[in-house]
Each structure stands twice: as structure tokens, then as C-alpha cells.
Amino acid sequence: MLRTVVAILLAQWVNVQLPNTPRTADGKPDLLAPAPKGANGKPDLTGVWRVADGRYLQNIATDIGEAPFQPWAAALYKQRADALGKGRPSERCIPHGVPDGMLVRNSPFKLVQTSGVLVVLYEEFNHYRQIFSDGRGFPPETNSSWFGYSIGKWEGDTFVAQTVGFNDQSWFDDPGHPHSEQLRVTERFHRLNFGRMEIQITFDDPKAYTKPWSATIPFTLLADTDLIESICENERDHQHMVGAEGVK
Amino acid sequence: MDHGSAESEEGEVTYLAILFVLAQWVNVPLPNIPRTVDGKPNLRAPVSKTADGKPDLTGIWRNPDGRYLDNIAADGVQVPFQPWAQALYKERQENFSKDRPSGRCLPHGIPDAMLVPATPFKLIQTPSVTLILYENQGRYRQVFTDGRGFPTEMQSTWLGYSIGKWEGDTFVVDTKGFNNQTWLDDGGHPHSDAYHAIERFHRRDFGHLDIEITIDDPTAYTRPWKVTIPFEFFADMELMESVCENELDTQHMIGK
Numbered sequence: 001m002l003r004t005v006v007a008i009l010l011a012q013w014v015n016v017q018l019p020n021t022p023r024t025a026d027g028k029p030d031l032l033a034p035a036p037k038g039a040n041g042k043p044d045l046t047g048v049w050r051v052a053d054g055r056y057l058q059n060i061a062t063d064i065g066e067a068p069f070q071p072w073a074a075a076l077y078k079q080r081a082d083a084l085g086k087g088r089p090s091e092r093c094i095p096h097g098v099p100d101g102m103l104v105r106n107s108p109f110k111l112v113q114t115s116g117v118l119v120v121l122y123e124e125f126n127h128y129r130q131i132f133s134d135g136r137g138f139p140p141e142t143n144s145s146w147f148g149y150s151i152g153k154w155e156g157d158t159f160v161a162q163t164v165g166f167n168d169q170s171w172f173d174d175p176g177h178p179h180s181e182q183l184r185v186t187e188r189f190h191r192l193n194f195g196r197m198e199i200q201i202t203f204d205d206p207k208a209y210t211k212p213w214s215a216t217i218p219f220t221l222l223a224d225t226d227l228i229e230s231i232c233e234n235e236r237d238h239q240h241m242v243g244a245e246g247v248k
Numbered sequence: 249m250d251h252g253s254a255e256s257e258e259g260e261v262t263y264l265a266i267l268f269v270l271a272q273w274v275n276v277p278l279p280n281i282p283r284t285v286d287g288k289p290n291l292r293a294p295v296s297k298t299a300d301g302k303p304d305l306t307g308i309w310r311n312p313d314g315r316y317l318d319n320i321a322a323d324g325v326q327v328p329f330q331p332w333a334q335a336l337y338k339e340r341q342e343n344f345s346k347d348r349p350s351g352r353c354l355p356h357g358i359p360d361a362m363l364v365p366a367t368p369f370k371l372i373q374t375p376s377v378t379l380i381l382y383e384n385q386g387r388y389r390q391v392f393t394d395g396r397g398f399p400t401e402m403q404s405t406w407l408g409y410s411i412g413k414w415e416g417d418t419f420v421v422d423t424k425g426f427n428n429q430t431w432l433d434d435g436g437h438p439h440s441d442a443y444h445a446i447e448r449f450h451r452r453d454f455g456h457l458d459i460e461i462t463i464d465d466p467t468a469y470t471r472p473w474k475v476t477i478p479f480e481f482f483a484d485m486e487l488m489e490s491v492c493e494n495e496l497d498t499q500h501m502i503g504k
Binding site: 014015016018019039092093094095110112114117119121126127128130132134135136139142143145146147149226227228229231233 | 489
């Protein structure tokens with residue numbers, strides 16, 4: 001079933017061959033070409049990206065084995081994982097969070113980089129995030145929100161985004177790694193070459209985890225295409241979701 | 249209270265909701281905003297230009313006048329309905345617009361996503377794409393300016409597929425590929441999937457943007473018709489997150 005859905009989505013992406021895409025002799029995108037640079041000499045992260053490995057959506061802690069849970073967070077994670085992730089926000093058309101909005105393999109995301117902001121356009125649910133790089137700091141008070149408030153700066157060739165102001169409702173991944181409103185996320189975007197990017201994500205949430213922990217996630221450029229519109233209209237379908245207690 | 253309430257039919261509730269929203273916007277005075285001697289944004293300053301000499305539309309905009317959201321033809325334009333479209337509009341009016349998509353957390357369309365006074369939108373202009381970030385429901389549109397044409401086969405979508413070009417100082421956006429589900433306004437002006445929207449963005453000065461919108465939809469209207477809607481720069485603020493979570497509230501909507 002999942003395979004069918006993916007195939008349908010693939011069939012819908014438009015083919016857009018852009019002139020500034022480096023190409024090999026046979027006309028294919030040259031994914032090994034150097035990373036492009038922006039006007040300020042920094043790498044340009046702009047492009048349509050897709051997680052290279054679907055395991056991270058299934059478990060964001062897959063690299064380290066087990067996250068350093070506080071006891072309540074371990075219990076909540078076990079409860080969610082035992083229920084096969086039933087009750088996760090995305091089944092009610094509410095956003096995936098940070099980072100899991102970027103981890104859905106059949107829904108890529110687009111980065112649009114300007115001198116003042118890095119915009120993340122998620123194909124999924126047609127949502128966006130802004131990571132401000134215009135010199136502003138965090139507001140004195142942040143409303144708690146699904147995507148938080150993000151500011152970024154360059155450290156060498158790496159764009160470092162800090163995000164605070166989360167609500168405690170989003171999940172890090174589909175099984176349900178939880179977090180509290182104290183969460184602070186650091187994302188280090190590093191474009192290795194034209195076709196590959198890594199994002200190292202550090203979760204700092206002393207209320208939910210005993211120490212900060214990280215995942216480094218690989219992404220590949222989705223060349224010659226663009227996002228399609230994906231509006232979540234399944235708000236009436238969530239009663240059909242399967243949980244540990246079976247179909248209701 | 250959430251943004252869904254801000255679009256309520258009850259005036260008092262709307263007013264309270266807007267005040268609540270105003271209290272939450274983040275104050276961000278940016279260095280590139282022209283200012284008068286008293287430090288306030290100078291909304292009459294000339295339009296800034298991009299590196300390629302075009303007016304820069306970048307900024308946060310809103311129309312504070314809710315009458316266009318209620319009725320995009322509020323300025324008195326005669327709407328050249330086809331009979332079925334007129335009947336559908338009448339039915340929606342008589343039903344207090346109860347079934348409008350935004351009541352179920354589905355997108356506002358074009359143009360009405362730009363017309364919600366409580367939720368401004370941001371334009372981010374780059375050489376290859378202009379982004380429209382709607383505060384409302386946290387959704388976006390891309391207007392492509394990288395030389396691409398329309399895809400050979402277009403999916404029906406809520407927000408369509410948009411291509412832009414400059415005609416002098418006016419940014420002209422063609423959008424096609426709509427479904428027939430969105431409403432042109434909360435009042436319920438309908439369209440078909442033959443809808444072709446032409447939006448002409450003209451920034452008059454630093455603080456003022458006019459958008460002329462032509463509705464070309466021969467299935468729903470006997471001829472193209474247009475409206476011009478003024479927007480004001482929303483200075484020293486930033487969009488806030490507005491995720492629609494009111495899907496469980498639809499049973500409280502008032503209608504027939």
C-alpha cells in the first residue's frame with residue numbers, strides 16, 4: 001500500500017530542468033559537482049532535498065541506540081511506540097515537527113536561501129519554517145509553537161540554526177521521541193557537494209533528556225523537479241488509524 | 249482562542265481575536281527599514297530595488313480592511329456570473345458561508361488567503377522564485393521566475409501553479425491548475441478548475457502595494473473580471489505561527 005502511494009506521488013512531480021544545474025556529459029545532473037556559492041561566498045543550500053535514509057523517521061536515535069531519556073520521557077516513548085505511533089500529530093493534519101518534517105521520504109522539502117533568511121518549504125502539508133539570518137536575536141518572549149523560532153548564522157561552510165519556543169506537542173519521529181517546552185534544537189546544515197547535504201541535529205532538553213544528544217542525517221538533492229502541493233485532508237480519517245488495540 | 253475564531257461571523261469575537269493576535273506578533277525593527285525623524289517606518293519612502301533593478305516586493309503585507317475578505321467585489325464591480333455560479337454564490341450567502349474550506353482547516357484560495365486581516369503574509373523575492381508565506385494556516389506559494397513554463401500536465405491543486413514575469417515595475421503572476429474547491433472570498437464567490445488568475449503586484453512606495461487580480465474562468469463567469477486590492481506594509485513585525493487545529497470545532501459553525 002505504501003509503495004503504491006509513493007509511486008503515485010513520484011508520478012506527479014513535475015520535470016523542471018533548470019539552467020544552473022551542473023550536468024555530466026550525458027545531460028544528467030552532476031551530483032558530485034562542488035556545492036554552489038551564494039553572493040556572500042557562503043555555500044548556497046537552495047534546492048529540493050530528500051532524506052537519504054528512511055530509518056530516521058522510524059527512530060531518530062538510530063545512530064546512538066537509545067536516547068538518554070529522563071524516566072517520564074522513556075515511559076511516554078514506550079507507550080507511544082507500543083501503540084505503533086498512534087495519536088501522532090500528523091495523523092490529525094497537524095505538523096510534523098523539527099526535525100521530523102524533513103524526514104518523510106516521500107515528501108521532500110525545499111530550501112530557499114537569501115541573505116536574510118533560510119526558508120524551509122515542506123512539501124508535506126504545505127507548511128514552512130523561516131530561519132532568520134538578518135542579525136536579529138530571539139524575541140524576549142517566544143510563543144510556544146510547533147516549529148519554534150529559528151535564527152541562523154554561518155560558521156565557516158556550515159549554517160548553524162538555533163531554535164527555541166517549541167510547544168511540547170510535536171514528536172521528533174513517528175514512534176514518538178518526546179520533548180518538553182524547554183527544547184532547544186541546533187541544526188548544522190552542511191552541503192558536501194551539489195547533490196549531498198548532512199544536517200547534524202542536537203536536542204538539548206534537560207527536562208526530557210539527561211544530556212544533549214545528536215543525530216547526523218544525510219540528504220540527497222532531488223534535481224530537475226519541484227515540490228508538489230500536498231494538503232492534508234485526512235482529518236476525517238484518523239479514526240481508521242491502527243493502534244495497539246487494533247482497528248476501531 | 250485561535251485564528252479560526254478570528255474569522256468568526258460574530259463581530260465582537262472577531263475584534264477580540266484580532267487584539268489577541270496583535271499582542272503576540274514579535275517586534276523586530278530591522279536596519280533596512282527607512283525611517284522618519286521620529287524613528288517610525290517611513291511608509292512614503294521610495295521602493296527599494298533588487299540587484300537586477302526591479303522593485304523589491306519583499307516584506308510583510310496585509311489588508312486591514314476585512315470587507316474584501318467578505319466580498320472581493322466590495323468596491324462595486326459587477327460580477328459576470330454564469331447562472332450556476334450565481335446560484336451557488338446565493339446558496340453560500342444564505343448559508344452564512346458555513347461550508348467554506350477554511351472552516352475545516354483547508355486552504356483559503358487565491359486571492360482570499362491574502363485578504364484575512366488578522367493574518368498578514370510575507371513576500372520574499374529572489375531572482376528565481378518569489379515566495380508568498382501566508383501566516384494563515386502556515387501555508388506557502390511559490391511563484392517561479394526561473395524561466396520555466398507551465399508543466400505539460402498539471403494536477404488540480406488548492407493554490408495552483410504560478411509563474412511570474414516583470415512588465416516594467418509590475419510583477420505579473422499567472423496561476424493555473426486549480427481544483428474547484430477554493431472560494432475567491434469568504435462570501436463564497438466560486439470558481440471552476442478552468443480558473444486562471446492573473447495577479448499584478450505593484451509596490452507604489454515603501455509602505456503600499458496594490459494587487460490587481462483578474463479572474464478568468466469562462467466556466468463560472470461570462471467574461472474576465474478584476475478587482476484591485478490595496479495592502480499596507482506591516483513594518484517591524486514578523487509573522488507568527490498559525491497552525492489550524494480547529495477541525496474538531498466545525499460542528500459549532502452556524503448555518504442552515
